Amino acid sequence: MSSSVAGVVSPTRQALRRVRRDRSARFGLVLVVVLIVVAAASPLLVKLSGQDAFTYHIDLLDPVRGNAPRGSFGGVSAEHWFGVEPLTGRDLFSIVVLGLRTSLVIAIVVTLVTTVIGTLLGITAAYVGGWFDAVLSRFLDFLFGFPQLVFMIALGIIVPTSVPRPLLLIGVLSFFGWAGLARLIRAQARSLVTREFVEAARSVGSSGWWVITRELLPNLLGPVLVIATLAIPGYIGAEAALSFLGVGVPPPTPSLGRSISDSIVWVYTGTDPWFMVFPGIALFTAVLGFTLLGDGVRDAFDVRLRRTH
Amino acid sequence: MPGLVWFVIRRLFSALLVMLALSLAVYLVFYAIPTDPALLACGKPCTPDRLEQARHFMQLDQSTMQQYLNFLKGIVAGRSYGEGAAVLHCDAPCFGYSFPLARPVSTLIADRFPVTASIALGAAVLWLVIGVSLGVLAALNRGRLLDRLAVGFALIGVSTPSFLFGLLAILVFGFWLNMVPVNGYVPLTESPVDWAWHLVTPWLVLAVLQASSYIRLTRAQMLEELNLDHITTARAKGAGERRVVVTHGLRGALVPIITLFGLDLGGLLGGAILTEKVFSMQGLGDLLIDSVGNLDVAVVVGVTLFAAFLVILANLVVDIVHGALDPRVSHG
Numbered sequence: 262m263s264s265s266v267a268g269v270v271s272p273t274r275q276a277l278r279r280v281r282r283d284r285s286a287r288f289g290l291v292l293v294v295v296l297i298v299v300a301a302a303s304p305l306l307v308k309l310s311g312q313d314a315f316t317y318h319i320d321l322l323d324p325v326r327g328n329a330p331r332g333s334f335g336g337v338s339a340e341h342w343f344g345v346e347p348l349t350g351r352d353l354f355s356i357v358v359l360g361l362r363t364s365l366v367i368a369i370v371v372t373l374v375t376t377v378i379g380t381l382l383g384i385t386a387a388y389v390g391g392w393f394d395a396v397l398s399r400f401l402d403f404l405f406g407f408p409q410l411v412f413m414i415a416l417g418i419i420v421p422t423s424v425p426r427p428l429l430l431i432g433v434l435s436f437f438g439w440a441g442l443a444r445l446i447r448a449q450a451r452s453l454v455t456r457e458f459v460e461a462a463r464s465v466g467s468s469g470w471w472v473i474t475r476e477l478l479p480n481l482l483g484p485v486l487v488i489a490t491l492a493i494p495g496y497i498g499a500e501a502a503l504s505f506l507g508v509g510v511p512p513p514t515p516s517l518g519r520s521i522s523d524s525i526v527w528v529y530t531g532t533d534p535w536f537m538v539f540p541g542i543a544l545f546t547a548v549l550g551f552t553l554l555g556d557g558v559r560d561a562f563d564v565r566l567r568r569t570h
Numbered sequence: 571m572p573g574l575v576w577f578v579i580r581r582l583f584s585a586l587l588v589m590l591a592l593s594l595a596v597y598l599v600f601y602a603i604p605t606d607p608a609l610l611a612c613g614k615p616c617t618p619d620r621l622e623q624a625r626h627f628m629q630l631d632q633s634t635m636q637q638y639l640n641f642l643k644g645i646v647a648g649r650s651y652g653e654g655a656a657v658l659h660c661d662a663p664c665f666g667y668s669f670p671l672a673r674p675v676s677t678l679i680a681d682r683f684p685v686t687a688s689i690a691l692g693a694a695v696l697w698l699v700i701g702v703s704l705g706v707l708a709a710l711n712r713g714r715l716l717d718r719l720a721v722g723f724a725l726i727g728v729s730t731p732s733f734l735f736g737l738l739a740i741l742v743f744g745f746w747l748n749m750v751p752v753n754g755y756v757p758l759t760e761s762p763v764d765w766a767w768h769l770v771t772p773w774l775v776l777a778v779l780q781a782s783s784y785i786r787l788t789r790a791q792m793l794e795e796l797n798l799d800h801i802t803t804a805r806a807k808g809a810g811e812r813r814v815v816v817t818h819g820l821r822g823a824l825v826p827i828i829t830l831f832g833l834d835l836g837g838l839l840g841g842a843i844l845t846e847k848v849f850s851m852q853g854l855g856d857l858l859i860d861s862v863g864n865l866d867v868a869v870v871v872g873v874t875l876f877a878a879f880l881v882i883l884a885n886l887v888v889d890i891v892h893g894a895l896d897p898r899v900s901h902g
Binding site: 549 | 588592599600602603725726728729730731732733734737738740741744745746753833836837839840843844847848850855858859861862865867870873874877878880881
């Protein structure tokens with residue numbers, strides 16, 4: 262059987278083939294898979310290391326050096342693979358892998374929520390047009406110019422402590438996150454709305470919902486996938502930033518951003534820079550992996566995402 | 571240029587409207603706070619009588635809408651809390667009063683703002699310079715080593731959270747090489763040299779990371795621009811390469827760069843807040859985080875509105891520059 266007939270291979274499959282051929286995208290994909298596996302298996306890994314993220318090991322600290330870990334590389338040993346946290350002696354490996362899981366779970370949930378909301382609203386605005394489109398566009402402009410980080414910090418004052426902070430983080434990041442996606446999808450959808458197949462569907466009396474979900478959405482899956490992948494590293498960074506500022510995931514839940522924040526004083530004094538290095542590398546790898554993969558997916562689908570204003 | 575003047579007036583007016591709408595929204599949102607700030611001011615033991623007094627003094631017994639109107643009035647005419655001997659005056663423009671800190675919000679912001687502004691402004695200037703010049707160089711040397719380096723640098727830049735990069739810089743330049751101070755802020759008025767010396771690392775940290783997206787954009791725009799007909803014409807007429815690149819190429823690439831800059835202004839403030847924490851400088855972010863912890867709604871509302879005001883103002887400036895550079899904008 263000949264496979265040379267043009268059009269037999271679907272665009273999605275072609276795109277995936279291109280991702281596989283792109284060296285940096287492949288590297289990104291490997292990183293992402295490793296990160297997700299590590300995060301998913303983190304409780305298992307922690308058990309395997311024979312440690313946990315909460316037990317204090319005061320005996321491993323050196324009181325002379327302000328309770329920095331004894332030994333080199335922040336107290337790396339056969340028991341503590343990444344050494345221990347200064348001041349408490351908690352196992353750093355457990356903190357890093359569990360923190361990675363926290364980061365990824367929040368980032369992925371936010372991506373899912375914003376993708377669904379942004380896609381639906383973006384397509385609807387493009388399809389319906391009129392006042393709905395006008396109001397939505399104004400609102401998007403407003404969200405864009407907004408000093409989001411300031412607002413995210415400030416919200417901490419009105420949300421009761423009974424609301425779990427990870428949930429609040431997901432809510433806040435989603436609230437500001439869907440705007441970018443909605444704007445890009447709206448721009449993409451607008452070029453589709455005037456095409457014949459949409460006209461054809463409307464002329465046979467298809468409902469708006471039908472046209473949006475059955476005609477427009479399948480044609481926009483590529484851009485949606487691209488934008489969603491490119492958005493993940495942003496959310497990983499944002500979650501880490503909020504936790505770094507002390508308004509994100511509260512202790513004792515491990516969080517990369519908070520560990521890095523805790524490490525500031527140990528970096529200033531140079532007593533235990535390794536406390537920053539391990540969570541730092543984990544965070545950097547997570548953002549880099551998803552960025553490389555996102556760039557690769559974008560090139561593969563050949564989507565031009567112009568920032569329009 | 572009457573077209574441009576009208577454009578500026580229109581923009582000013584809409585910016586004012588947005589600011590008003592925003593202040594109302596922020597006020598309504600933040601006065602839905604579930605904990606009563608008067609409880610903190612009331613002290614222990616807090617009798618119902620004293621609580622009522624505190625609420626009355628802080629004007630929390632009025633409706634939220636009335637409080638908002640008081641707030642607006644305070645900006646124009648100032649306001650005072652309580653009456654008789656215990657009266658507290660907050661002179662116009664009064665943006666609220668912090669009872670836990672016993673200072674007007676505007677004074678608190680004015681104290682802290684120079685720190686955040688110093689970080690943000692210096693970083694913005696540096697990142698535009700680094701981003702645009704590296705982007706132009708990369709475009710001119712397309713495919714060569716310099717181009718690859720710039721693109722690789724841009725990738726690392728987008729993948730590194732600013733606070734992580736800041737800590738690395740402290741570790742390397744402050745601790746190992748012992749070249750720069752690791753933390754602290756010195757006011758410009760005290761010693762301009764020390765001011766700049768303490769800010770060099772934060773500026774570079776923020777600028778280098780942000781510059782990466784400008785390198786990418788400038789490079790792409792320049793590559794596109796340099797292929798256009800008017801460049802070929804300029805070259806054919808014998809214009810020097812430098813003149814072709816700067817006057818003809820960069821001018822066309824500038825508009826999208828300014829657009830991106832306008833979009834990044836909100837992020838610039840956020841970046842400055844993160845950076846001030848990394849370098850232990852007490853700026854607006856520090857004030858805001860402390861106030862959230864203290865349930866100090868007046869300060870939280872004040873800082874949020876002030877931040878929004880800055881972004882709206884900066885966007886206004888960007889829009890006007892945009893309009894002046896590209897007549898299609900101001901006439902559209």
